[in-house]
Each structure stands twice: as C-alpha cells, then as structure tokens.
Amino acid sequence: xxxxxxxxxxxxxxxxxxxxxxxxxxxxxxxxxxxxxxxxxxxxxxxxxxxxxxxxxxxxxxxxxxxxxxxxxxxxxxxxxxxxxxxxxxxxxxxxxxxxxxxxxxxxxxxxxxxxxxxxxxxxxxxxxxxxxxxxxxxxxxxxxxxxxxxxxxx
Numbered sequence: 001x002x003x004x005x006x007x008x009x010x011x012x013x014x015x016x017x018x019x020x021x022x023x024x025x026x027x028x029x030x031x032x033x034x035x036x037x038x039x040x041x042x043x044x045x046x047x048x049x050x051x052x053x054x055x056x057x058x059x060x061x062x063x064x065x066x067x068x069x070x071x072x073x074x075x076x077x078x079x080x081x082x083x084x085x086x087x088x089x090x091x092x093x094x095x096x097x098x099x100x101x102x103x104x105x106x107x108x109x110x111x112x113x114x115x116x117x118x119x120x121x122x123x124x125x126x127x128x129x130x131x132x133x134x135x136x137x138x139x140x141x142x143x144x145x146x147x148x149x150x151x152x153x154x155x
Contacts, residue, residue: 005020059088062132
C-alpha cells in the first residue's frame with residue numbers, strides 16, 4: 001500500500017493537519033517513505049498516524065529516521081531519576097517507578113506548565129524541525145481524582 005496523506009479538514013483547514021495512511025511505523029522506512037513524511041510535514045502543521053502501536057524503542061527508531069534527535073534538557077529530574085531516557089521527553093505525572101506523583105511534588109508542579117501552549121526548542125539557534133509525540137490509550141479515573149491521566153501511561 002502506498003503512503004497517502006489527506007487533510008483532516010479539507011474544507012475549513014486543508015493546510016493544518018494531515019492523516020497519514022499506508023505506513024507501518026514499527027518497521028524501517030524506505031527513503032521514499034521518509035521523503036513522503038517530510039513532504040507531508042512541509043505541507044501540514046501536524047501529521048497524524050492512526051493505529052500505530054509503538055514501543056519507546058520503536059518510537060525512537062522512527063524518529064531517528066527523520067533526523068537527529070534532541071536530548072531532553074529542560075527537565076528538573078536528574079538522569080538517574082527519570083522514568084524514560086534522555087531521548088524521550090516525559091510529560092507525564094509519573095515517577096521513575098511509573099507511580100503517580102504526589103500532588104505537591106515539585107516535578108508534578110513543574111510539569112503543569114506543559115498544559116499551556118508553548119513551542120519547545122524555538123529559542124535555539126537551530127530549532128528542532130519536528131516532534132514525534134505519542135499518546136498511548138490511557139485509563140480514565142472512575143472517580144474524581146486530584147491527578148490526571150498521564151500522556152504516556154501504560155495500561
């Protein structure tokens with residue numbers, strides 16, 4: 001199947017987001033596939049890849065095929081205290097043991113800023129051209145809770 005990229009909203013916002021089909025991101029990509037993705041990024045502000053079930057290692061492998069990776073630097077956790085490696089930005093509410101951080105934990109409070117609109121790395125001399133976020137399906141709390149589901153939780 002050939003890679004196809006179509007606008008999410010072809011009528012009102014044909015330039016904003018494209019849905020990519022005909023690709024399996026768990027496999028190594030051909031030069032043609034990488035070129036198609038770069039072309040899609042040039043055309044749209046966001047590319048959506050539905051139903052891609054990637055492990056962290058597969059996410060990194062896919063991302064490396066698009067260009068050099070930037071390591072996480074704006075984090076208040078020491079490398080040995082991170083849940084994920086320095087090549088993955090962890091914007092969750094989980095500690096290194098994948099337990100929900102207490103409400104008053106400074107790492108959780110620091111992470112609340114990610115809920116506000118911002119542009120990572122735009123301040124750098126050579127800004128990062130792409131980001132490859134993922135959001136595995138997360139279980140929603142069944143009762144009112146003081147914590148929110150993580151963007152990178154395991155279910």
